[in-house]
Amino acid sequence: MMNDYTARKTMNIVLASMFSLILFSCAGPTNPFGGDVFISEEFSINGSSARQDVTLEVSPDRQYYNSPYDLTLKINDPKFQLDKFRYEVVYNNKRLNRWYQTEEVEAPKKKGDPIKVHFKNLSILPGNINKISFLYYPVGSKYPVTYKLRVPECYQDIKSNNLSISPFQVGSNLKNNIEMISEKYGYNASLVAALIAQESSFNPTALSFAKALGLTQVTPLAHHEINKYKPEWKIYPKFTALPYLNLKSKLYSNVINKKNDWRLDQEKSIEGGILYLNYLNQYWDSPEKMEILGAVFEDEIPKTDILLASYNSGAFRVKKSILKNKKDWLFDQSLNEARKYVMNIKSYCYAFNQGEENEK
Incomplete structure (x- = not known):
C-alpha cells in the first residue's frame, strides 16, 4: 500500500496532469469554434476522395x-447516408474533437437535398494565423x-460594384461621396469604405489619442504630406499642442469645425485619406523601394497590405520589417x-464588395 505522502504526491501529479490537459487542450479563445472543443494531435490531409459528384x-x-x-x-452528396455521416474540422493543422455538438446539423429533407452544418457565433480573431478546413x-x-x-482579399484598384456598407448605418450622401471620390482617384470604393469603417466607424468627428481626426483619421503629420497636394486645406491652429480633452471639448462645442x-x-x-494613400503609393513606387520589394516578393507584391500597414504604422517601420523578415514582414512584433488593422480592413472590404463575384 502507498503511504500518505506517496498517495498525496500521486494525487497531485494526477491533478496537475488533468489541469494541463484542460489548459492546453481546451480551445477556448485559441480557436474560432468555442470552448467545448479539444484540439487533438497534428493532422495532415494525405489524399482526397475520388468522388467527383460530391461538392462542399x-x-x-x-x-x-x-x-x-x-x-x-x-x-452535396447524392449517395448520402445519415447513419454513416462523418465530417471533421481542422484548424491550423490540428483536428478539433468536439465534446458536445455545438453546431447544428440539418439533415436532407428529401433525396438530393444537401446536408447543412450551421456554426453559430464563429469568432475568427484578426492578427492570428487561421487555417480552417472542412473535411x-x-x-x-x-x-x-x-x-x-480562404482569407478575404481586397485590391486597391478594382472597381467596386453595388457597394454595400452593412451593418453600418451610413447615409446615401456619404456612400455616394465614397464611390464618387474613389472613382475619381482610381481606388476601390470598398477599400476606402473599409478603411473608414476601421478608422472611425463612419463617425465624422472621431478623435484619437494620437490626435487623428475625421472619417479617415488624418494625423497632423499626415496632414503635412496631404498639404503638398492641397495647400489651401488648413487644420485648427495649435491643434497638435492642445491636450486631448481640450480638443474633445472644442469639437463638442463646435469651436473646431x-x-x-x-x-x-x-x-x-x-x-x-485617398491622397495620403497616394503619397504612400509614391513612396513605395520609388526605384529604391521597388528594388527591395522585387527582391523579397518577386512577381507577387502584396501592395494593398503594404499600403494599409504603412497608413497605420508608418512606411519606415514597414520597410524595416520587410528588410528584416522578408515575406513574414507582417508578423514582426x-x-x-x-x-x-490590415486583416480587419480586408475583411470589411470583401464584405462591402458583396463577395467573390466582384473580387476579380
Whole structure:
C-alpha cells in the first residue's frame, strides 16, 4: 500500500496532469469554434476522395474578422447516408474533437437535398494565423472531400460594384461621396469604405489619442504630406499642442469645425485619406523601394497590405520589417497592431464588395 505522502504526491501529479490537459487542450479563445472543443494531435490531409459528384460549399465563402458570425457548410452528396455521416474540422493543422455538438446539423429533407452544418457565433480573431478546413468523408471513401476557408482579399484598384456598407448605418450622401471620390482617384470604393469603417466607424468627428481626426483619421503629420497636394486645406491652429480633452471639448462645442479644420469636412476627409494613400503609393513606387520589394516578393507584391500597414504604422517601420523578415514582414512584433488593422480592413472590404463575384 502507498503511504500518505506517496498517495498525496500521486494525487497531485494526477491533478496537475488533468489541469494541463484542460489548459492546453481546451480551445477556448485559441480557436474560432468555442470552448467545448479539444484540439487533438497534428493532422495532415494525405489524399482526397475520388468522388467527383460530391461538392462542399461554405457561406460566407471567406473568413470574417470584424465580429462573431454564423457560417453554414453545405454538403452535396447524392449517395448520402445519415447513419454513416462523418465530417471533421481542422484548424491550423490540428483536428478539433468536439465534446458536445455545438453546431447544428440539418439533415436532407428529401433525396438530393444537401446536408447543412450551421456554426453559430464563429469568432475568427484578426492578427492570428487561421487555417480552417472542412473535411467530409463520403460513404466508402478512405479520403475526404476538403474545403479550405480562404482569407478575404481586397485590391486597391478594382472597381467596386453595388457597394454595400452593412451593418453600418451610413447615409446615401456619404456612400455616394465614397464611390464618387474613389472613382475619381482610381481606388476601390470598398477599400476606402473599409478603411473608414476601421478608422472611425463612419463617425465624422472621431478623435484619437494620437490626435487623428475625421472619417479617415488624418494625423497632423499626415496632414503635412496631404498639404503638398492641397495647400489651401488648413487644420485648427495649435491643434497638435492642445491636450486631448481640450480638443474633445472644442469639437463638442463646435469651436473646431469643418470651416477651420478640413478633416471635419466629410468629402475632404475622404479625399484626404485617398491622397495620403497616394503619397504612400509614391513612396513605395520609388526605384529604391521597388528594388527591395522585387527582391523579397518577386512577381507577387502584396501592395494593398503594404499600403494599409504603412497608413497605420508608418512606411519606415514597414520597410524595416520587410528588410528584416522578408515575406513574414507582417508578423514582426512591431507590426502586431498593423497586422490586425490590415486583416480587419480586408475583411470589411470583401464584405462591402458583396463577395467573390466582384473580387476579380
